[in-house]
Amino acid sequence: AQSVTQLDSQVPVFEEAPVELRCNYSSSVSVYLFWYVQYPNQGLQLLLKYLSGSTLVKGINGFEAEFNKSQTSFHLRKPSVHISDTAEYFCAVSDWDGGYNKLIFGAGTRLAVHP
């Protein structure tokens, strides 16, 4: 079964600074990877996804992520963050288990953007 590791539980950063949120997954023949964002007391919103093709994936709100098969990583980046980016970010990998396809989530990274 797949697993996902988000290396940083919290990432503080100043407004307009760049940020990288790290995500590593366990190896597999093929993977589908996702980043979701969760604002307080809300559900999850899909930021971006990697299914195949270009390893650099662009998402909403200026975020992008790079799929690195050799390092089994899918780090999320943004060149300049805003206060409104403060939220919880979850990396997820699609996994097949007992004939069912489901998402395996990382523990989450709390991004705190300070003025």
Next chain:
Amino acid sequence: GAVVSQHPSRVICKSGTSVKIECRSLDFQATTMFWYRQFPKQSLMLMATSNEGSKATYEQGVEKDKFLINHASLTLSTLTVTSAHPEDSSFYICSARDQGFHEQYFGPGTRLTVT
């Protein structure tokens, strides 16, 4: 984009009563729906996977008689917490996936408080 709604957004009930939470896909047909539970400052824990017209598949450790899931149509799944107790208090989130796609679209969540 795909929209998933949940109702109610917040519910308070007394210990021993049952609560039903609805999850609807508004602009697509959800062949598969998922129910998650999220504790404060933690990641999402998958409770069960349901496919339209068939019985739900529960994750290990989730009591199927306590958390009843019905996926009667391609746009509606319900989770009923039976004989609720204070330890069932949590944030419950549903998601839906269209056939042939890998990403899940999440509802806004339901905050359940059992007194």
